[in-house]
Amino acid sequence: MTVIASPRAGAREWLGLAVLALPTLLLALDITVLNLAIPHLSTDLRPSGSELLWIVDVYGFMIAGFLVTMGTLGDRAGRRRLLLFGAAAFGAASTASAYASSPEMLIAGRTVMGVAGATLMPSTLSLISSLFRDARQRGVAFGVWAAMFSAGIALGPVAGGLLLEHFWWGSVLLLGLPVMLLLLVAGPLLLPEARDPAAGRIDLPSVALSLAAMLPAVYGIKKLATHGPGLATVAALVVGVAAGLLFVRRQRRLATPLLDLTLFARPALRGALLVQFVAIGTVAGVYLFITQYLQVVAGLSPVRAGLWMLPAAAVLVVLSLVAPRLSSRFGAGPVLAAALAVGAAGYLMVSLVGVAGEAGLLIAGFVLVYTGTGPAMALTTDLAVGAAPQERAGAASALSETSSELGGALGIALLGSLGAAVFRSFDVSGDTLTAAAAADRLVATDAFTAGMRVAALASAVLVLVTAVVARRLRDSSAPAPAGS
Known part of the structure; x- marks a missing residue:
């Protein structure tokens, strides 16, 4: 590892945990807050039914599709570096989405938010593991992480509802800007860099297969809930499963796989x-x-x-x-x-x-x-x-x-x-x-x-x-x- 931490965490590590709690709170807020804004943005942007579904779903699709790739990329490129890059991209995409003037622009912004969001959670969790080597302290740290995630889910409907009573629909997407700015300032000061020094290069075919597995699978699962087992839903699930099998087969053959099975x-x-x-x-x-x-x-x-x-x-x-x-x-x-x-x-x-x-x-x-x-x-x-x-x-x-x-x-x-x-x-x-x-x-x-x-x-x-x-x-x- 690049950083060799002491067995017991001190004040610096606990301050680092406070910094890592910020993106956790933000991502949890964003899970629920946009749903409240759907009637308002529908009146303003007038999206079609399919466009509205993509506005709501594309964020989750991108997070699910890129999690494995981003988690492994953090092991190779550096977890703090990936976290800060993702925070900057997430803040920029949130701002663009908040001021979107068309459904297509909002869908594009939410897509980038999802890709950036996929960098935040794996980086946050793995950095907690780097900061806290003592098992008991690490357990408490993950408890704090879970509590912040829970608090975000709880505060989302209340904060979103209050904002929508006084401001336009895009205001709910700007909740994370102060959080991301604070993370970008405090992160380099309090968070260590950590990576796997023995990691090889990212296998791009594996990245493509992981996306081909996750995106159709999540799409099919969501469509199953809303439209039942139609042809498009079944086709998406079949493509996802087939790509997943090919992904697993390739990982078993690689010396440095994207995902260590x-x-x-x-x-x-x-x-x-x-x-x-x-x-x-x-x-x-x-x-x-x-x-x-x-x-x-x-x-x-x-x-x-x-x-x-x-x-x-x-x-x-x-x-x-x-x-x-x-x-x-x-x-x-x-x-x-x-x-x-x-x-x-x-x-x-x-x-x-x-x-x-x-x-x-x-x-x-x-x-x-x-x-x-x-x-x-x-x-x-x-x-x-x-x-x-x-x-x-x-x-x-x-x-x-x-x-x-x-x-x-x-x-x-x-x-x-x-x-x-x-x-x-x-x-x-x-x-x-x-x-x-x-x-x-x-x-x-x-x-x-x-x-x-x-x-x-x-x-x-x-x-x-x-x-x-x-x-x-x-x-x-x-x-x-x-x-x-």
Whole structure:
């Protein structure tokens, strides 16, 4: 490694963590904040239906597609260098997007934001691993990272709603400019440079294959949720799977692969990715139902809906911080299993919610759901990154983020499709809750709530099964089994 850190982190390292928390908060904010602005930008830019879908989806597509490449590039070119470059590009693209005068310009800006965003998360996580070599301190640091990500998700609807009440739609995309400027100033002073000195050149065919695998796969998964298994959706999934198989085959033949597949030989990493995949997938899928229930069924404004969700978000932040301490005392596996069991109970509560006057029960269930999600986010990231050799931290970080992205996309697709199937089984006159409610609000809300209950029940089963797997996970500080 370029930098040899002391076993115990000092004040400089903790200040560095504060700097790394900034892009984490920003990316989490950006996940939710643009959705609130859709009615406003639609009035201003007048995008077509397909253009609006690309405005919303292209950011996530680019992040998912470039995560593996950017994580490995950071190992080779330098993680701090990549982080600062990505921060500058993200800030510039956000500004351009905020002042876009056409749908095409906004789509282009969001595309660049996604590519730049893919540099931030792997660099952030791998730099945390470089700053904190002590396993217990590293666990706390990843807990802080997860708490900041959780805080961003919580603040997104509230901050976005307040901005939209006073400013134009592009203001929500300018939230990150002060954050990125501070990162560019403080990053070179507080963050070490770290890279893999033995890394070879980037294999461009592997980059192309990774994009050909991830982009069609994520596109197909998202389309599956909104349009069902049509020809274009199936074709995209087939192309993604085929390219993924070719990618894996090429990695096994290269002396210096883009993605080191031997990382999967480590049980802690495999188990952590599985738990992360299910935990993020279920919460992402049910989250969409909950936000729609609060706004359409319960009749709350976006700001009020965001405020109603703050108690759950507060629990998510606190548990993300507390989980590493519990893990150091009881072990990561038992803590994860217990948290996921509580989360499953939360999904069961959501599955009991009716149409009228039960927003309180919904939020109580969501608090329990986030009680399980907080430790899952904090501990699985630490397990995955901590299980990898230090020089491969960027690649392991990218795998962790890719697992989250795919889990979220697949959770939305599968649980959304399940809820939509239940919704369509009622006598509704539209494909969406808003459209159907315009014709017959009572039938529409009853159908939607039934779909949400089924999706929540399915999530409870998945999370309970995953809790059994999580019980066997070992702490990242534990020695790896022989041959791993």
